[in-house]
Amino acid sequence: MLSGKTPVGRLPKPDLLLASTNICQTVLYWYRVLAHHFGAPLIVIDTPFVYTETSAHAVEYVQRQIEESIPIAEQAAGQRLDESKLKEVTRQSKRATELWLEVMERGRHRPAPISVFDQFTLMAPIVEMRGESFTVDFYAALLSEIDERIAEGVGAVSDEKKRVLWDNLPIWYRLKYLADLFAERGVALVASTYTNAWAELAPMIDAERPIESAARTYLHPLLNRGAGYKLATMQRMIADFQIDGAILHSDRSCKPYSMGQMDQRDRLMRDLDVPALLLEADHADPRAFAEEQVANRLHAFIEMLGV
Amino acid sequence: MEIGYNDAVLTLPSRAQTIREHKERGGRAAAVLPIHYPRALFYAFDVLPVEVWGPPGIDATRGMAHIQPYVCSVARNALSFLLSDGVGDVDLIVAPHTCDSMQGLGSILIDFIQPRQPTLPIYLRRGAAGGRYFIASRRSRLLARPLLVRPH
Numbered sequence: 001m002l003s004g005k006t007p008v009g010r011l012p013k014p015d016l017l018l019a020s021t022n023i024c025q026t027v028l029y030w031y032r033v034l035a036h037h038f039g040a041p042l043i044v045i046d047t048p049f050v051y052t053e054t055s056a057h058a059v060e061y062v063q064r065q066i067e068e069s070i071p072i073a074e075q076a077a078g079q080r081l082d083e084s085k086l087k088e089v090t091r092q093s094k095r096a097t098e099l100w101l102e103v104m105e106r107g108r109h110r111p112a113p114i115s116v117f118d119q120f121t122l123m124a125p126i127v128e129m130r131g132e133s134f135t136v137d138f139y140a141a142l143l144s145e146i147d148e149r150i151a152e153g154v155g156a157v158s159d160e161k162k163r164v165l166w167d168n169l170p171i172w173y174r175l176k177y178l179a180d181l182f183a184e185r186g187v188a189l190v191a192s193t194y195t196n197a198w199a200e201l202a203p204m205i206d207a208e209r210p211i212e213s214a215a216r217t218y219l220h221p222l223l224n225r226g227a228g229y230k231l232a233t234m235q236r237m238i239a240d241f242q243i244d245g246a247i248l249h250s251d252r253s254c255k256p257y258s259m260g261q262m263d264q265r266d267r268l269m270r271d272l273d274v275p276a277l278l279l280e281a282d283h284a285d286p287r288a289f290a291e292e293q294v295a296n297r298l299h300a301f302i303e304m305l306g307v
Numbered sequence: 308m309e310i311g312y313n314d315a316v317l318t319l320p321s322r323a324q325t326i327r328e329h330k331e332r333g334g335r336a337a338a339v340l341p342i343h344y345p346r347a348l349f350y351a352f353d354v355l356p357v358e359v360w361g362p363p364g365i366d367a368t369r370g371m372a373h374i375q376p377y378v379c380s381v382a383r384n385a386l387s388f389l390l391s392d393g394v395g396d397v398d399l400i401v402a403p404h405t406c407d408s409m410q411g412l413g414s415i416l417i418d419f420i421q422p423r424q425p426t427l428p429i430y431l432r433r434g435a436a437g438g439r440y441f442i443a444s445r446r447s448r449l450l451a452r453p454l455l456v457r458p459h
Binding site for chain 2: 058259
């Protein structure tokens with residue numbers, strides 16, 4: 001981003017940077033570097049990790065931080081907060097998130113009309129442009145297209161034989177390689193805890209109480225919750241999407257997501273009798289991706305599925 | 308001038324012995340993972356905090372069954388130490404939220420390993436706004452735990 005050698009060019013100088021602790025902690029370091037590089041103010045919203053249950057004072061704590069960040073944002077924007085606009089943006093966020101959830105739930109169909117690899121690229125608007133009306137339009141159109149595929153019996157993978165769950169972030173720099181590897185064997189990756197994490201909190205978003213509901217929503221992403229909750233999420237998705245096997249991407253650069261996966265894998269195999277693979281790589285650093293080793297492990301895993 | 312060494316100074320009691328003696332005097336003991344925790348609060352309630360940093364010379368394979376090799380060795384070795392009962396007869400395990408690794412270790416203890424002692428996670432706030440309120444609220448919840456209630 002700083003070099004400008006990207007498809008979208010150089011990152012423009014921000015007037016304000018805002019990050020939250022509810023994500024891979026590498027993100028905080030990115031923002032600290034950006035704040036230092038640009039000399040821009042940085043707001044960090046601290047969202048206490050939810051080990052088992054959320055306390056009322058944790059919600060209150062996050063809410064206070066959001067409220068106290070408003071004057072800083074107003075100064076950067078040069079205008080006062082318009083509360084009716086905030087409610088409208090929150091309403092659009094909720095609608096877009098609900099549509100995104102519906103898009104992914106279509107993966108329950110056989111054959112699945114959309115793969116996890118499609119989801120990884122189609123998730124960009126829900127991550128970056130959640131409160132915009134065109135984001136709602138985009139996911140409404142996508143849902144309509146997916147329904148057409150279902151009506152016509154078109155699957156994301158031709159001749160779908162087995163269905164797999166993906167856990168953790170994608171290996172961004174090898175999406176096509178992995179998509180082709182699975183598709184050639186008739187294995188469809190139909191559900192992902194990561195893309196689901198950007199949708200499952202839709203019911204928490206409340207446009208009538210935008211700041212309080214934002215505090216509650218920012219506390220509860222999958223990444224900010226305990227290892228047991230992550231396991232329960234996988235177990236539910238395995239049942240809902242009729243999953244035959246699970247791949248848990250053990251992501252070096254996102255320890256909050258990855259720690260607990262060894263026990264999660266063991267529980268999936270022991271309690272659900274589902275083949276589960278712990279695949280070590282990194283979502284951003286290709287030096288942690290050993291192609292031959294990955295290929296060997298994935299082919300062995302696909303054989304375990306009986307393909 | 309020759310420095311004289313006292314045998315008593317050189318013979319340090321083991322963790323287990325220190326914990327045992329403290330409990331024989333009516334106190335209780337907590338194994339505390341790194342790094343920051345309300346030490347004074349524990350002492351005030353006669354709970355001896357015993358820090359567990361993952362000492363050398365232990366069988367690390369126990370921790371390796373739960374924590375990936377790329378995660379901080381302090382977390383992995385501390386877990387190995389806890390699983391091998393090296394820390395002695397403690398009443399509580401305290402898991403401060405020091406970093407990703409300690410956060411994950413606390414979560415694994417609570418959700419999967421479930422040791423015989425309760426595990427108490429302690430989250431240390433990282434935000435400026437509302438920080439005093441958050442810490443005060445955490446302290447109130449901590450004081451409400453049975454282990455830290457003074458016996459009559």
